[in-house]
Amino acid sequence: MKKLLASLFLLFSTQLISSEKVNIIFLLSDDQSFDSMGIYGNKDVRTPEMDKLGRDGIIFDRHYATTAICMASRATIMTGMFEYKTGCNFTHGELSSSAFSLSYPLLLQKSGYFTGFAGKFGIDGIEHPETHFDRWGGGPGQTSYITERNKSMKKYAAKYPHSTLSYGAFAIDFIKEAQKLNKPFCLSISFKAPHKPATPDPNFDSIYKDTHFEKPANYGYEHGQHLSEQSRQGRQYERFETWNYSDKYQEVMRIYHQQIYAIDIVLGQIRSQLKELKLDKNTVIIYSSDNGFLCGSHGYGSKVLPYEESMRVPLMIYDPRLDPSSQGKRISSLSGNCDIAPTILELAGLSIPNNIDGISLLPALIDHKITLHKSLPLINVWGPPATHFLGAVSKDWKYINWAYEGKGMKKTESLFNMQKDSLELKNEALNPEYAKQVKQMRKNYDQHLKAWKNEAHPENDYQRFGKLFDRNIPWSEKSALWTK
Ligand SMILES: [Ca+2]
The missing domain is CATH 3.30.1120.10 (Arylsulfatase, C-terminal domain)
Known part of the structure; x- marks a missing residue:
């Protein structure tokens, strides 16, 4: 398997010959299920930029958060290791500094990349994470939707009082600076949206004003009775009612998707800026979410549980150096949040440390029928x-x-x-x-x-x-x- 991957990568390398290092932008939303985008089959939502990114890039149809909760998934994304190896989750423990030293942003910085992070860092245990990035707009814990309350983002607060658009402004400043420095860059933005407390940007109040969201065929308690009794013992079960999927479905889904819409706007702004600066041909964009959201499926709310809406998330990789015939191809093989770090490392031309459980997904950009993980x-x-x-x-x-x-x-x-x-x-x-x-x-x-x-x-x-x-x-x- 490794041999095959190596030869495929050789093929990949020859297709993507470049004398300069590629720039990398990794965008991560929070609690965004795979079925929340047009390109993933949702007919009621408006996600033009996300859909375009998919059409221009590669869409992964079976991408899983191996643990479907914020901190554990983020630690896996950063380090490429499964939760039982990072040891990092709420009520369990912090990410060690030795594990963090092998995370993708730190390895890229060490190799000469100009690195930036903005948004919800969400991993406990790293003291002063800002010291590990060249530019920092991040915050500990859950961060706030109110930009003013995010210490490192205060300068954007007057113009962008809601955090989602503030991260777009940060991204644009960062990209401009990286270009001036003439350095390859790696920018990671972790949006708070659409995580609770549901707080949409009022700029987009009109977007879903009259939209009717169709309920999925597995919506409601009646489609959860065949599931284990154990799965009904957590707060996901009562959230079907307390988070109003049961009685205000339209209202709740309008707000959920409105929050995602603001991310879509930011994605468009970033891509326009890259084009304006003529960086679009040498910047890879990766889009994913830390975990999904049940939104009433099987009579559950929130995430954590092992069902598709909770554990399966969107993943799209846009590499402008790819042959146009690859654009919009869909990958049906399995990939996981453990694969993000090794993919970014390989994009940067770095070797993948032995501790990593994931694999680079770059071969899938060429061979769309490839088997990535068997399990x-x-x-x-x-x-x-x-x-x-x-x-x-x-x-x-x-x-x-x-x-x-x-x-x-x-x-x-x-x-x-x-x-x-x-x-x-x-x-x-x-x-x-x-x-x-x-x-x-x-x-x-x-x-x-x-x-x-x-x-x-x-x-x-x-x-x-x-x-x-x-x-x-x-x-x-x-x-x-x-x-x-
Ligand atoms: Ca999350």
């Missing part, structure tokens, strides 16, 4: 113990092991047919017709668990899950470990 782990060890799970997703199947058996719950396996039932309306785990597939997916799962056992972060409460998620260890031998 990816799906992880949650945050929130109430019952909702903790480990799963495995392949091109054709998704398998989840709900291992918690307390409070009268039974250990539950879920198996979804990703080719025929991507809405996950039927659990096939007990269907004798698919016994062979269950067996194969258990095997994939066991391999992910083996890696977890071997490589889990020594602290931050990841070790015990090697035992808790082991399918062969009975509940009686591990029940006490669930609550430490």
Whole structure:
């Protein structure tokens, strides 16, 4: 496999001969599901710039956040490692400075790139992250939609009181400065939008004023009854009502998509600026989100859970050096948030450190039928113990092991047919017709668990899950470990 990838990359390199280093812009939204863009099939939304980026670039149709929650996903994106190796998530622990030293922005800076970051940094443990970037418009924790409250972005507050457009202004200043310095640049913008608290920019109040959003076919409680009881023990279950997907769906979705619309505007501004400065032919743009959003599917709100709307996110890579015949191609193979860092490293011509779990996605820009990952782990060890799970997703199947058996719950396996039932309306785990597939997916799962056992972060409460998620260890031998 590695050999094949190497030869494909050779092909890639010859197609993309360039005497100068390529510039990289990585745009990350927060809680944006894959189905929130026109180019991903949503007919009710207006995302012209996102759609154009996809049409000009490559669209990844099976891109997963291997952990669907902000901090853990961001640590994975930065370092290319799965959560059990970064050791970083809410209630678990911080990202170590040694792991951060091998993150893509730091490695690029070390190699001579002019680096910038703006928006929600969202990873605990890095003291003064601003000292690790050449330009900084970021903030700790969740940051604010009110630009004035984001210390490093105050100079933009008067003109852009809502944070989304302020990050566009930051990006434009950064790009201009990088050009003056005559240095290759890597700019990472992590928008707060469309994360809660839902706070749209009033500039765009009219955009969805009269839009009616069609509900997905798996919307509502009635399409969640076949899912595990464990999945209903967290706050995602009550949020169907408390976040008003149940009774004000249109209003909630208008606001959600209005927030995404402002990001679309910024994307357009950035691309126009690149063109004006004649940097558009040598700047790669990558667009993704840290995790998805359930928006009422199966009667859930928020993210975390292993269902498509939560774990699958958009990923588009636009490389202007690609042959035009590649533009708009879709990749059906699996990719994950662990692949962002190695992709950026390879774009910059750097080697990929051994600690990284992901792979570079650049070969997929040339070979659109390529197999990237055969299986990816799906992880949650945050929130109430019952909702903790480990799963495995392949091109054709998704398998989840709900291992918690307390409070009268039974250990539950879920198996979804990703080719025929991507809405996950039927659990096939007990269907004798698919016994062979269950067996194969258990095997994939066991391999992910083996890696977890071997490589889990020594602290931050990841070790015990090697035992808790082991399918062969009975509940009686591990029940006490669930609550430490
Ligand atoms: Ca998020």
